[in-house]
Amino acid sequence: MRVSVLLFAIYRELAGTGNLDVSLPERSDVRALLAALRGRGRLSALPAEVSVAVNRQYAEPGTILADGDEVALIPPVSGG
């Protein structure tokens, strides 16, 4: 399956792009996606803890992904 990964702010600069298409085994979870991303060159520098949203909802490490999901890596937020 494929998921669309969105990167913002400092993570976008780290990756050098705001958008990645990632192939994963069926029923992979958020934790597996992050492990796959860390295996790519520039994203190996992701911090140990990363907040993630799946289809615009904050998700958990064990959240199971589905084909076509939009997964956003959310750096520490600083609105206001």
Add this chain to the structure above:
Amino acid sequence: MAWSDVGFGEIAPAVVLERVGAGGHGAVNLFLGVVRDSNEGRPVSGMEYEAYEAMAREQLAAIVAEAERALRGGGRVAAVHRLGDLKVGETSVAVAVSTPHRAAAFEAARRVMEEIKVRLPVWKRERYLDGSPEWLGGQAPPVGAGGDRTREDRHARVGPAGPEA
């Protein structure tokens, strides 16, 4: 009905004030967040706000709806957050709350701002007079925020070895 918006236009306080108020509301509280001219001693020339826009709109709508619901029919809540390039002195966020009496209006406005600070997917980059722009450190958002998660879930994080204890 609670009201909110996230966008690039300048914020006029009237935009949120006109969304609150009622015959029985004797208190209207307006909070404005404004770009400062310095941060930790460094002179600042402006601020750039970036967002995960679709999610930020949904999250801000949820935040104001939750704050209004907590007033149990006794208040109205509105909020707007601005994105893009802001100059010193410009308003980045506005929150208005109306209630029958003042205590609840202050409390609800504070609650909305605290939630914005921890879960609105917005990032700011400060521009300095004496150097290159920098992303500001922020809050790690709670897991499951905005849904029906419990507070106990809020400290779970995704790490290479799984969630923290």
